[in-house]
Amino acid sequence: xxxNYQPLENESHAINIIDQDVHRFYVGESxxxxxxxxxxxxxxxxxxxxSDLSKENINLNRKKWINDGVEVExxxxxxxxxxxxxxxxxxxxxxxxxxxxx
Numbered sequence: 120x121x122x123n124y125q126p127l128e129n130e131s132h133a134i135n136i137i138d139q140d141v142h143r144f145y146v147g148e149s150x151x152x153x154x155x156x157x158x159x160x161x162x163x164x165x166x167x168x169x170s171d172l173s174k175e176n177i178n179l180n181r182k183k184w185i186n187d188g189v190e191v192e193x194x195x196x197x198x199x200x201x202x203x204x205x206x207x208x209x210x211x212x213x214x215x216x217x218x219x220x221x
Contacts, residue, residue: 127213
C-alpha cells in the first residue's frame with residue numbers, strides 16, 4: 120500500500136474529522152472548512168488569535184513569519200558563506216484518499 124498524499128489547493132473544501140481524539144486539535148469542532156484549519160494552524164504557529172490575522176497593526180512582527188517573511192541569513196552545506204534573504208512559513212494540508220475496495 121502506497122500513500123498517495125496530494126496537497127489540497129482549494130481552501131473551500133469542507134473537512135469532517137472522524138477520529139474523536141484528534142478533532143480537539145482544532146477548537147473542538149469536528150467539521151470545518153479547510154481555510155479555517157489553515158488559518159487556525161497559522162495562528163498557533165505565530166501565537167496569535169484569528170481576529171489578529173485580519174488586523175494590520177496587531178502583532179506585525181509575528182505576522183511577518185506568514186505574510187512577508189523575516190530577514191535571515193542561510194548557511195547551505197558546502198557554501199562558502201552566509202546568504203541573506205527572507206524566510207516565510209507556509210502551511211500545506213495534504214489528503215490521501217482511501218483505496219477503493221473491489
